[in-house]
Amino acid sequence: MSVITAVTAQNSQGVFAVQDISVDIIQKQIEVIFDDIFVDATKIGMVSKTETIKAIADTLSKYKINNLVVDPVMVSKSGFHLLQPDAKETLINHLFPITTVVTPNIPEAEVITGLEIQNLNDIEKAAKIIYKMGPKYVLVKGGHMEGEALDVLYDGQKFNYYNSPRINSKNTHGTGCTLSSAIASNLGKGLSVTESIEKAKIYITLAIENSFPIGKGVGPVHHFYELYK
Ligand SMILES: Nc1ncnc2c1ncn2[C@@H]1O[C@H](COP(=O)(O)OP(=O)(O)O)[C@@H](O)[C@H]1O
Numbered sequence: 001m002s003v004i005t006a007v008t009a010q011n012s013q014g015v016f017a018v019q020d021i022s023v024d025i026i027q028k029q030i031e032v033i034f035d036d037i038f039v040d041a042t043k044i045g046m047v048s049k050t051e052t053i054k055a056i057a058d059t060l061s062k063y064k065i066n067n068l069v070v071d072p073v074m075v076s077k078s079g080f081h082l083l084q085p086d087a088k089e090t091l092i093n094h095l096f097p098i099t100t101v102v103t104p105n106i107p108e109a110e111v112i113t114g115l116e117i118q119n120l121n122d123i124e125k126a127a128k129i130i131y132k133m134g135p136k137y138v139l140v141k142g143g144h145m146e147g148e149a150l151d152v153l154y155d156g157q158k159f160n161y162y163n164s165p166r167i168n169s170k171n172t173h174g175t176g177c178t179l180s181s182a183i184a185s186n187l188g189k190g191l192s193v194t195e196s197i198e199k200a201k202i203y204i205t206l207a208i209e210n211s212f213p214i215g216k217g218v219g220p221v222h223h224f225y226e227l228y229k
């Protein structure tokens with residue numbers, strides 16, 4: 001079930017425009033879903049602006065939500081601000097405290113923490129800082145580093161590492177969105193956080209391996225159930 005928070009005009013070459021959905025209709029979309037059907041897990045992606053984030057956090061808090069995965073989408077690959085810069089604090093203060101797993105990529109972890117991230121030590125430092133902002137688990141994704149694609153999970157006490165060879169593909173549109181959705185789906189199926197990430201990592205790796213060059217820019221990852229059983 002989906003709740004539309006904004007409509008984007010985008011293609012493989014970039015994001016060109018955004019129309020935010022009004023706060024009232026976002027709240028209503030959430031309410032009619034939660035009033036009707038049991039929600040096993042929720043994933044939040046692009047939320048755009050302060051009012052939207054507050055509406056989502058307030059409305060979700062009226063329900064007993066399980067398994068909230070927040071992908072703190074900030075700037076698209078093409079450089080478009082999908083989260084308005086002044087909404088960063090609201091994202092941290094209103095959503096992180098009710099989040100099960102937050103999944104920043106390296107540039108997002110840098111913006112959230114103010115650190116410059118160049119190596120594993122920096123990633124671990126950033127994960128510890130983000131953990132103190134309230135989520136139960138922090139997964140810093142390593143897609144923007146060099147070398148192997150290493151994602152680092154911190155649970156407040158220890159680190160877990162999820163590694164895969166780097167795939168030489170320019171068609172990586174949707175990697176972060178796919179990973180966070182796969183984690184949420186696995187949590188909804190009742191898997192633990194570590195199992196959910198382990199399986200989601202296998203899934204995204206297969207989806208990148210099978211990505212395809214459609215359009216003039218960054219093509220999409222390819223996900224379909226047959227890839228992953
Ligand atoms: N070229 C690649 N080869 C293998 N895995 C990748 C590659 N690029 C990204 N990933 C993986 O895809 C997932 C999304 O990571 P990332 O690209 O950092 O997030 P985002 O899409 O939010 O920028 C992570 O599991 C990351 O390790």
Ligand SMILES: Cc1ncc(COP(=O)(O)OP(=O)(O)O)c(N)n1
Pocket residue numbers: 008010015045046073075076077078082172173174175176177
């Ligand atoms: C609606 C929407 N959400 C997120 C993005 C980010 O896309 P991209 O920059 O390609 O990064 P990932 O999809 O790999 O996380 C977007 N363009 N639109």
